[in-house]
Amino acid sequence: MNSHCIYMILSMVFPLQYSITAQASSCNGGLSDLIQTERGIDSIVADVMLQMHASTSLQSSNGTGVTINLRSWKPHHFRHHHHLKNVHGVLIIIGWGTMLPIGVMIARYFKNFPMRWKEWYSFHIMFQGIGYTLGTIGWGIGICLENTFRLHISKAQRVLSIIVFICTTIQMLAIFWQPKKEAEHRRCWEIYHHFLGYAVIVLIITNIFLGVNDEGQAEKWRWAYGVILGVLGLIALALETYRWIKSNQLRQLIELNSNMYTFP
Structure with a gap:
């Protein structure tokens, strides 16, 4: 040429x-x-x-005049992603990690012993229902983040979160499966419901700390949920101590009454 x-x-x-x-x-x-x-x-x-x-602005080739500013789009995209991650974490911590344990404490300490509260069942259902709803919404946001934004989630946390969702759903459905007090298998249902409830709380706490480790500000998230757990733990410890004291007093009273009728 x-x-x-x-x-x-x-x-x-x-x-x-x-x-x-x-x-x-x-x-x-x-x-x-x-x-x-x-x-x-x-x-x-x-x-x-x-x-x-x-200039980092791109003009669309279809002649519509739509301009995409990459400099402004990337930070906005990041902020939106970061905001959804925060919402995901807050909903799970408040719903699954806080309200569900409170519902369990209400059932344990205010049903019959050591303190009898007539409205315990309504508040138990309310805290369990709200906690389940908020936590499930947060869990759903986490799935969307993983699929849409390729959010990094460890395999252990992914499996554990699915188990938590299944178990909490079973616990909520147990309201409709609850047999009458006169039924023969009522005791078996109570044992299963109590055992699964305590197991779910342990799984939830483990799942939250696994998820917090994947966050950008893991230390702050750990401290925040640690404070919540500390407050709930102190309340549970105080109620458990009171329960133990009342149980000893009741046992001594029963023994005293037994001795009174045994020895004239």
Whole structure:
């Protein structure tokens, strides 16, 4: 290909911005034109790179005039992703990690012993229902984040969260499966319901701490939920101590009454 052909091709590719002067009088002249062409192409590439670096907005090719600003889109995309991660964590901590344990404590300490509260069942169902709903919404957001934003979730946490969801759902459905007090298998149902409830609380706490480790500010999340667990633990310890004291007093009273009727 001679220099005149090169000149025509480059003029068609870059008609208004660049001109390359080609003179083909001899082999030396042709070589000089090729060198100039190469330099011209290098300058074109450099200029295009500078323009791309200076302006990061892309015009859509369908002629609609829609402009995508990459500089503003990336931070917005990141903020939206970060906001959803925070919502996911807060809902699970408040729902599964706080309200469900409170519901368990209400059933344990306010049903009959050590303190009898007539409204215990209503509050037990209320805390369990709200906690289950909030935690499940947070769990669903986590699944969406994993699928849409490729959120990194460890395999152990993924499996554990599914187990927690299944077990909490079974516990909520147990309300409709609850047999009457006079039924023969009522005692078996109570044992299963209590055992599964305590096991779910342990799984929830483990799952939350596994999830917190994947967060950007893991230390703050651990401290926040640690404080919540500490408060709940102190309340449970106080109620358990009171339960133990009342149990001892009741046992001593029974023994005293038994001795009174045994020895005249």
